[in-house]
Amino acid sequence: MNAVNAEATAVGLDWLATAGPLLVWVVVLSFVFIECALIVGLFLPGDSLLFAAGVVLAQHGAEIQAWALSLAALVTAVVGNQIGYYVGRQTGTRFIARRGGRVLNQHNLDRAKAFLDRRGFLAIVAARWIPWVRTLAPLVAGAAGMNSRRFMLATTAGAILWVPTLVLVGFYAAGLLASIPWLNTVLVWGSVAFFVIGTAYGAWRYRQEMRKPVEERSEAAST
Template sequence: MVISASSSFGALESAGPALVWAIVLTFVFIECAVILGLFLPGDSMLITAGIVLANHSSGAAHVWALSAGAMIAAIFGNQVGYAIGHRSGNHILARRGGKYLNYTNLHRVNILLERYGFWAVLIARWIPWVRTLCPLVAGAAKMNHSKYTVASSLGAILWAPVLLLIGFYGGSLLNQVSWLMPAVLTAMVALLLIGTALGIRHYRQEMARPLEEVTVEEVLD
């Protein structure tokens, strides 16, 4: 049985803003706080959420409120990630042969923090895998917490709300062509679901690899 784009689109519309809120806040927090976030398609999720809200009569109110909520979730997630890294001392758990959680990536993030500090935390928000590793490495490296908080908070303001609003106002333009919105939205949601499923699979594969404990000093060498 073939499911048409219009019927899939109707199902998306009936899901309602509450589901969008739940997904966005959960994804944003996880991406900023824990290792699982390395494998989630956060940027495309935010844009897709904005497009979904563009199809609801109260979408404008929701997208602005959700922008504030996503910003808070990102800031809170950053603090949790920093606390996890700080609690680990200067020891960071990598995965031998890992695709993302490996010595090389930890080295890159630590070098960025060492050289650019505040600006590295701010810019890291726009680089998917760095976005998740940065709080953990910053905490383990004992980066000044006040400086980190200011930079990560500014980054949160310039990330989640911007992508949500791009999706929302872009979706409003798509609505001007009757067939374009259902096709684009259905495709984006399908890609988001596939990306999330693959991400969780890759996360499990990554966590199954042997642990490799390194110190902050080692990844700076």
């Protein structure tokens, strides 16, 4: 893992190379919960974080912990989405739709409701792999009145396909990173770029949307 450590230090991520498994657990579970449960999680790039967690655990030879973290993060993702679902169900779209919003607007919510009515299960499963949608899907599903049992099955299936895949791919690919220097460089820089650019762009979009006033029609639509 020396190549991984050197590359992480070169791009300013040496804290990842020396992070203990406990810190990895705290960061991953916290970010996964926020991204799946709260609208502020719209700008958290969970995909790259899960992959990086697997790589860090591989540096410590913590295979059992990689599998355990996959299970814990999976449960956290499901619980987070359940909270998001019930928030949407209780508040309707009052705190989601924004007047003039490009993403959080009543038109998109109406389209989402129609889409969920036709392909609700598959939409929730696929949403795990789509930033932004991953956070919005539970809120929209709850606001749209999607059947709670159906949502639970869909979000669990999505979490099973999402969390263990990224964590374990990161863990078992770590050995390959050390033996192929150019791939090591590409993946490390790619992860950093995705994390930084994705977070910055997502935060900017979130601020732009939240500055707009709440869509008054959304309150009536949710009652």
